[in-house]
Each structure stands twice: as C-alpha cells, then as structure tokens.
Amino acid sequence: MIIQILLLILGFAMLVKGADWFVEGSSGVARKLGIPQLVVGLTIVAMGTSAPEAAVSITAALKDSAEIAIGNVVGSNILNILIILGITAVIVPVAIQKSTLFIEIPYMIAITVVLIFLGMTGAKVSRLEGVLLWVLFLAYLGYLVVLAKKNKEEDREVNTATWKLIIFAIVGLAFIILGSNVTVDSATAIAEKIGISDRFIGLTIVALGTSLPELMTSVTAAIKGNADIAIGNIVGSNIFNILFILGSTALITPIPYAASFVTDGIIAVAAGVLLWISVLRKLELRRFWGVVMLLGYVAYFIYLLNL
Numbered sequence: 078m079i080i081q082i083l084l085l086i087l088g089f090a091m092l093v094k095g096a097d098w099f100v101e102g103s104s105g106v107a108r109k110l111g112i113p114q115l116v117v118g119l120t121i122v123a124m125g126t127s128a129p130e131a132a133v134s135i136t137a138a139l140k141d142s143a144e145i146a147i148g149n150v151v152g153s154n155i156l157n158i159l160i161i162l163g164i165t166a167v168i169v170p171v172a173i174q175k176s177t178l179f180i181e182i183p184y185m186i187a188i189t190v191v192l193i194f195l196g197m198t199g200a201k202v203s204r205l206e207g208v209l210l211w212v213l214f215l216a217y218l219g220y221l222v223v224l225a226k227k228n229k230e231e232d233r234e235v236n237t238a239t240w241k242l243i244i245f246a247i248v249g250l251a252f253i254i255l256g257s258n259v260t261v262d263s264a265t266a267i268a269e270k271i272g273i274s275d276r277f278i279g280l281t282i283v284a285l286g287t288s289l290p291e292l293m294t295s296v297t298a299a300i301k302g303n304a305d306i307a308i309g310n311i312v313g314s315n316i317f318n319i320l321f322i323l324g325s326t327a328l329i330t331p332i333p334y335a336a337s338f339v340t341d342g343i344i345a346v347a348a349g350v351l352l353w354i355s356v357l358r359k360l361e362l363r364r365f366w367g368v369v370m371l372l373g374y375v376a377y378f379i380y381l382l383n384l
Contacts, residue, residue, distance in 0.1 A: 148279020
C-alpha cells in the first residue's frame with residue numbers, strides 16, 4: 078500500500094511538472110506569434126493543463142478502468158470550478174471577458190448536459206457519440222479561430238529561443254504520458270486494496286491530482302493580473318475535458334456510463350450555472366462567490382463519502 082501511495086504521488090508530480098513544461102513551451106511559442114491572452118488561456122493553456130486528464134482517461138479506458146475515465150473528467154470539471162476558481166477568487170477577485178460570460182460558459186454548460194444525455198440513453202458513450210463530441214469540439218475550435226482573428230495582438234517579446242520552447246513542450250508531454258500510466262495503475266491498486274469504487278477514486282483523488290496544473294496556473298495568473306487566463310483556462314479546460322478527452326476516449330473504446338454518474342453530471346451543470354450567476358452582474362468573480370464555491374465542494378465531497 079505504501080509503495081502504491083508513493084507511486085501515486087510520483088505520478089502526480091510527473092503530471093504537474095510535465096504540464097508546467099508543456100504550457101511554458103507551447104504558450105511561449107503562441108505569444109511569439111501574437112495570439113491574444115484570452116485565446117491562449119482558452120486553448121493552449123487549457124489543453125496543456127488538461128493533458129493529465131486526457132492521458133489518464135485514455136489510459137484508464139484502455140486498461141478497462143472506464144469509471145476512472147468518466148469520473149476523472151466529471152470530477153475534474155466540478156473541482157475546477159468549485160475549488161480552483163473558488164480558491165483563486167478568495168485570493169484575488171477575478172475579472173471575466175464578456176465573450177466568456179455569454180458564449181464560453183453557456184457552451185460549457187450545454188455540452189455537460191449533452192454528456193449526461195448521452196450517458197442516460199445507452200448507459201455508455203459509444204464511438205458514434207465520440208464522433209459527435211469531436212464535431213462539437215471542432216465547432217469550438219472554429220469559434221476560437223474567429224476570436225483570435227478579431228483580437229490579433231502584436232508579437233510579444235519572449236526571451237527563450239523557439240527551439241527550447243518546443244523541447245519544453247515535447248519533454249512535458251512525455252512526462253504527462255508516463256505520469257498518467259503510473260497514476261492510473263497506482264490509483265486502481267489503492268482502490269482495490271481499500272475496497273472503494275473506481276468512481277470515488279476518479280471523482281476525488283485522480284480528479285484532484287490531474288487538476289493540480291489548473292490550480293497552479295489559475296492562481297498564478299490571477300495574482301499576476303492575467304485574469305483572462307485564470308478563468309479562460311478553467312472554462313476552456315472543462316470544454317476540452319468533455320469534448321476532446323471523452324470524445325477521443327470513446328473513439329478508442331466505448332466508455333460505460335454508470336447511472337450514478339448522472340448525479341455527478343448534474344452537479345457539474347450546477348457548478349457551471351453558479352459560475353455564470355456569480356459573474357453576471359459585475360463581470361468579476363468576487364471573494365464572496367469564491368467562498369460559496371468552496372462550501373459547495375465541501376457539500377459535494379460529504380455526499381460522495383456517504384455513498
């Protein structure tokens with residue numbers, strides 16, 4: 078058991094460091110190309126910080142631990158909003174772009190509802206439904222391309238050489254892939270030894286571990302005044318988690334969707350609605366709402382413990 082716990086910690090460390098290098102390398106290249114901060118947050122940073130979820134979910138599905146795949150994504154999306162944005166807002170109020178309020182957050186809520194519907198209709202996310210998720214993902218990318226063209230920025234000075242940034246990104250991706258294998262294997266072994274379900278492990282321990290890059294990125298971005306990246310990272314990451322990660326996983330192998338995940342999906346929708354309501358009037362996520370989000374996660378965790 079101790080060895081498995083140490084391996085789990087090692088896996089998380091590799092995921093966090095790998096995501097850090099991947100984000101640093103890829104976002105550095107993007108800044109050199111003059112891509113707007115909001116778009117960097119919604120795409121490159123969001124995808125980079127979601128890479129652990131992608132690697133873990135796909136690895137889990139291939140190893141017949143599908144409940145970890147679904148639980149990891151749904152659990153991460155809940156945790157991203159209630160814990161990460163909650164903590165970030167308590168540290169410093171976070172401003173939000175109008176496009177994020179009126180387009181990206183509603184889209185995130187809508188695709189979460191779509192996921193619940195897909196899970197309820199066939200008790201699984203099939204390959205054909207994986208194609209649907211990918212179509213919705215491509216539509217999202219198309220929107221971001223339009224957004225980038227409308228908000229083109231001047232090239233930003235980045236001191237690190239381009240070839241070094243590319244190496245950072247590649248090495249970071251390698252760490253993510255290796256760390257995901259270690260994480261899934263150790264988390265599954267711990268679940269078996271303790272006698273708890275893959276669902277609980279996926280929704281809590283693995284979700285927290287794979288969300289550490291989002292936590293570090295959002296808190297750091299907010300403190301440095303890069304609010305567009307702070308909220309854009311979370312919203313973009315949640316969209317990426319559902320559409321790309323579960324879409325890609327379903328294309329590889331159909332993902333069983335247990336009826337119990339419907340409740341978790343509804344909570345994910347509720348978290349998205351709470352985020353939307355909290356920033357609707359002031360275009361800013363304030364400390365009060367950060368506290369509300371943190372209390373909401375405490376209530377959700379107590380619910381999980383009582384299953």
